[in-house]
Amino acid sequence: xxxxxxxxxxxxxxxxxxxxxxxxxxxxxxxxxxxxxxxxxxxxxxxxxxxxxxxxxxxxxxxxxxxxxxxxxxxxxxxxxxxxxxxxxxxxxxxxxxxxxxxxxxxxxxxxxxxxxxxxxxxxxxxxxxxxxxxxxxxxxxxxxxxxxxxxxxxxxxxxxxxxxxxxxxxxxxxxxxxxxxxxxxxxxxxxxxxxxxxxxxxxxxxxxxxxxxxxxxxxxxxxxxxxxxxxxxxxxxxxxxxxxxxxxxxxxxxxxxxxxxxxxxxxxxxxxxxxxxxxxxxxxxxxxxxxxxxxxxxxxxxxxxxxxxxxxxxxxxxxxxxxxxxxxxxxxxxxxxxxxxxxxxxxxxxxxxxxxxxxxxxxxxxxxxxxxxxxxxxxxxxxxxxxxxxxxxxxxxxxxxxxxxxxxxxxxxxxxxxxxxxxxxxxxxxxxxxxxxxxxxxxxxxxxxxxxxxxxxxxxxxxxxxxxxxxxxxxxxxxxxxxxxxxxxxxxxxxxxxxxxxxxxxxxxxxxxxxxxxxxxxxxxxxxxxxxxxxxxxxxxxxxxxxxxxxxxxxxxxxxxxxxxxxxxxxxxxxxxxxxxxxxxxxxxxxxxxxxxxxxxxxxxxxxxxxxxxxxxxxxxxxxxxxx
Ligand code: FEO
Ligand code: CA
Ligand code: CA
Numbered sequence: 099x100x101x102x103x104x105x106x107x108x109x110x111x112x113x114x115x116x117x118x119x120x121x122x123x124x125x126x127x128x129x130x131x132x133x134x135x136x137x138x139x140x141x142x143x144x145x146x147x148x149x150x151x152x153x154x155x156x157x158x159x160x161x162x163x164x165x166x167x168x169x170x171x172x173x174x175x176x177x178x179x180x181x182x183x184x185x186x187x188x189x190x191x192x193x194x195x196x197x198x199x200x201x202x203x204x205x206x207x208x209x210x211x212x213x214x215x216x217x218x219x220x221x222x223x224x225x226x227x228x229x230x231x232x233x234x235x236x237x238x239x240x241x242x243x244x245x246x247x248x249x250x251x252x253x254x255x256x257x258x259x260x261x262x263x264x265x266x267x268x269x270x271x272x273x274x275x276x277x278x279x280x281x282x283x284x285x286x287x288x289x290x291x292x293x294x295x296x297x298x299x300x301x302x303x304x305x306x307x308x309x310x311x312x313x314x315x316x317x318x319x320x321x322x323x324x325x326x327x328x329x330x331x332x333x334x335x336x337x338x339x340x341x342x343x344x345x346x347x348x349x350x351x352x353x354x355x356x357x358x359x360x361x362x363x364x365x366x367x368x369x370x371x372x373x374x375x376x377x378x379x380x381x382x383x384x385x386x387x388x389x390x391x392x393x394x395x396x397x398x399x400x401x402x403x404x405x406x407x408x409x410x411x412x413x414x415x416x417x418x419x420x421x422x423x424x425x426x427x428x429x430x431x432x433x434x435x436x437x438x439x440x441x442x443x444x445x446x447x448x449x450x451x452x453x454x455x456x457x458x459x460x461x462x463x464x465x466x467x468x469x470x471x472x473x474x475x476x477x478x479x480x481x482x483x484x485x486x487x488x489x490x491x492x493x494x495x496x497x498x499x500x501x502x503x504x505x506x507x508x509x510x511x512x513x514x515x516x517x518x519x520x521x522x523x524x525x526x527x528x529x530x531x532x533x534x535x536x537x538x539x540x541x542x543x544x545x546x547x548x549x550x551x552x553x554x555x556x557x558x559x560x561x562x563x564x565x566x567x568x569x570x571x572x573x574x575x576x577x578x579x580x581x582x583x584x585x586x587x588x589x590x591x592x593x594x595x596x597x598x599x600x601x602x603x604x605x606x607x608x609x610x611x612x613x614x615x616x617x618x619x620x621x622x623x624x625x626x627x628x629x630x631x632x633x634x635x636x637x638x639x640x641x642x643x644x645x646x647x648x649x650x651x652x653x654x655x656x657x658x659x660x661x662x663x664x665x666x667x668x669x670x671x672x673x674x675x676x677x678x679x680x681x682x683x684x685x686x687x688x689x690x691x692x693x694x695x696x697x698x699x700x701x702x703x704x705x706x707x708x709x710x711x712x713x714x715x716x717x718x719x720x721x722x723x724x725x726x727x
Contacts, residue, residue: 108355109457109533112381113555118459171636171663173724176621176670179655181647183702186674190721193673195705196284196694197293198714199227199247203282203300212709215257218268221275222302225282225293227255229696229713231341231438231628233349234284234685237419241284241688242299244349244418245715246338247277251699252388254710267394274305274391278335279351281418284687291692291717301421303351305334305359309414313429313482318513320373320408325397332409333397335425340438340536340628341683342413342451346477349416351425352436354456356410358387364401372518373404379520380434381457382407408517413439413453415481428481431465432502432519440537440546444588447471449480452546454534458553458560461523462489462534464499466588486516488528491594493565497580499590500526530561532572535627535642540664542635544585547597547664549626551575551642566594569610573650574600574624576614577639579664597637597662598669600624604653611650616667622654623671628682632727633690637662639669640695642680657681659695673718676704683715690725693718 106114174188187193200210207220216224226247235242250273252262264270283297294300311330315321321329335351336359342350362384366374377383382400391398397406411433417423431439434455442450447470453463467484471477487499500506500523502515507525509515515522532553539546553560553572563570566578576599582589601613602622613622625643632638641657644650659673659681675681678701685694695718697704700711720726 108358108387110555111387112355112357113458113560115383116378116381118560170668170670171634171666172661172668172670174670174672177672177674179622179647179653179658179671180674181645181655181677183676183678183700183704185676185697185716187718188672191718192721193695193716193718194290196291196715196717197225197282198705198712199225199229199276200712201225201293202295203280203293203302205296212706213257215255215710216276218272218275221272222304224276224302226278226280226302226304227251227276227713228698229715230339230682230698231352232683232685232694232696232715233341233343234687234694235343235347235349235418236688237347240297240299242281242418243284243685243694243715244279244281244341244351244416245683245696246279246341246351248337248339248354248698250276250389257710263388264390264394270389270391270394273389274334274395275302276304277338278302278304278307279338279349279416281349281416281421286687286692290719291687291694299419299421303335303416303425305336307334307425309333309335309425309427311409311427311429313427313431313516314512315429315433315516318517320405320513320517323403323405323409332427334410335414335427336410339436339456342439342441344415344441344449344477344481345443345471345473347419349418350439350441351414351416352438352453353411353414354435354437355387356435357381357407359389359391359410360398360400360407361386361390361392362401363392363399369404375521376518377407379518380407380411408433411435413451413481429513429516430482430484430486432463432486432516434460434463434519437534438536440539442539442546442587443471445584445586446588448588449484450587451481452537452539452548454531454537454548455520456533456535456551458533458555459530460520460534460561461528462531462537462548463487463519463523464489486519486522487590488523488526490527491529491564491566491578495565495593495595497529497592497594499592500528501590502526529564529566532561532567532575536629538629538631538637539587540635540637541631541633543581543664544587545579545581545664546587547577547579547629547637549575549577549629549639551625551627566596569599573644574602574611574613575626575643576600577626577629597664597667598626600626602650602653605650616662616669619653621660621669621671623658623660624651624654627680628684628696630684632686634727635664636727637664638672638684638727640681640684642682645677659684676700677702678711679704679713686727690727691719691723693726
């Protein structure tokens with residue numbers, strides 16, 4: 099993801115503009131990095147854990163050698179890295195586009211102009227830009243996909259505007275319409291799946307869609323604005339990144355880099371101290387990321403509406419089967435830069451939601467409901483009443499979930515705890531992480547995984563070297579896995595190890611930048627990000643990293659999707675995206691014979707071969723029609 103105005107990723111932009119204060123002893127970090135004692139200590143912990151968890155990390159470890167000798171569960175021949183402008187899948191598999199940014203959901207929307215993009219009129223009735231997390235719902239004989247549109251590439255969304263800078267309210271409204279969530283019915287035909295245009299389920303939710311605010315912060319003074327004195331009704335859902343799915347069949351969309359939509363036309367003088375501290379920690383400044391909403395839509399001007407940013411940064415629940423339903427922002431799940439929301443049930447039926455905050459040096463969280471759920475039972479309050487925890491990882495391979503409450507954090511009330519969840523997690527001493535992205539739970543074991551995508555600026559303050567984040571400069575990323583004690587996701591303690599440390603064994607054959615033992619010249623990748631288990635218990639890993647294919651990244655090629663076996667540790671490359679793109683978002687058809695994959699911000703003229711590049715959802719099938727997940 100790149101902010102074209104500043105030519106920085108959103109994360110880089112926040113790090114440059116709102117650096118985190120150093121929270122650790124610098125000398126200790128340097129000593130660890132130089133001696134690698136910290137790293138080796140961790141690896142030894144993984145080594146002993148390997149006997150239990152089936153995977154070892156040390157190069158040449160016996161556990162890995164033995165596991166590699168086992169038969170592979172992957173029914174395909176892995177593909178090579180690619181650097182071209184199209185999608186590749188293994189022999190015996192095929193792909194085709196399902197839908198692209200600008201494709202009509204309703205026949206009332208105008209067609210898409212390959213040179214000029216879409217018109218303002220109808221921009222809220224087309225498939226949104228920059229596809230991301232998605233889930234498929236089977237309902238009453240229909241298949242419905244809910245899918246996020248994370249952000250806009252202003253230079254291609256506003257091709258007539260000077261360098262993508264919005265010229266007025268119409269440009270801003272078009273950008274607002276193209277982001278958010280698309281709900282669309284899809285149906286199989288002789289030539290694969292297609293979108294059912296004009297289906298009554300089709301719906302766009304965007305930056306002006308009415309939402310309800312629920313949970314402990316609902317109605318709080320910090321959420322009240324001039325337009326909504328109740329603090330319970332907001333407009334829009336923002337920077338919708340990863341997704342989640344509840345057991346009761348609703349969609350969770352996760353608001354990530356929401357801060358970049360806000361700006362200020364005046365000075366911050368006279369602002370409440372607490373509000374300003376929040377702006378600092380969440381990266382809300384005068385300019386934003388270049389959307390320039392605040393210059394043309396006063397709601398996004400914090401000079402006029404200082405509490406509006408508090409109404410974003412949440413997990414939002416949407417009923418994809420009812421186009422008239424009002425989405426709900428669940429404040430109990432905390433306010434931060436949400437990646438995705440992985441929902442599992444505890445042993446007693448309580449609802450557990452695992453979540454990552456994607457910024458350098460931020461934290462992993464989980465929410466545990468007070469109430470329990472059973473099929474057909476009420477879902478009232480299940481995502482509102484409960485406890486929010488932040489993760490602490492110990493270097494000895496154990497960890498704990500630290501409850502965030504007024505008592506543990508010293509904050510005034512639970513509303514402030516969730517509104518300023520980042521500060522709450524800092525207050526209890528949670529473990530800083532290398533950018534937590536997607537979390538996925540294994541359907542066949544009580545364990546979960548989180549992509550820690552990379553951290554190339556640690557020296558600039560963003561989080562310390564520690565057990566699950568063992569490399570000082572981390573261009574490649576890693577995936578941490580934890581097993582809750584007592585085989586219960588509600589447990590407040592766990593054991594952890596690293597499932598994989600990405601790396602480049604060609605460039606760094608002799609140190610930990612070569613990656614863990616399950617990384618080879620044939621499967622190497624960087625920056626794991628999207629992730630989902632399939633019904634067979636295989637782990638699909640998507641990347642959003644450096645696709646230069648040079649220097650540290652030589653041999654990795656374009657961003658890609660791999661599949662991992664959690665038992666053997668084996669990882670194989672399944673799909674490569676077009677140059678410039680990120681592969682993100684994954685779900686399956688009801689019969690599991692089609693896999694839907696998101697291709698975000700492609701380069702060149704993909705997928706049309708001419709005109710503007712368009713993010714798209716593709717469908718992948720096996721040529722023999724067999725199951726694909
Ligand atoms: Fe939207 Fe952290 O990726
Ligand atoms: Ca992501
Ligand atoms: Ca990413």
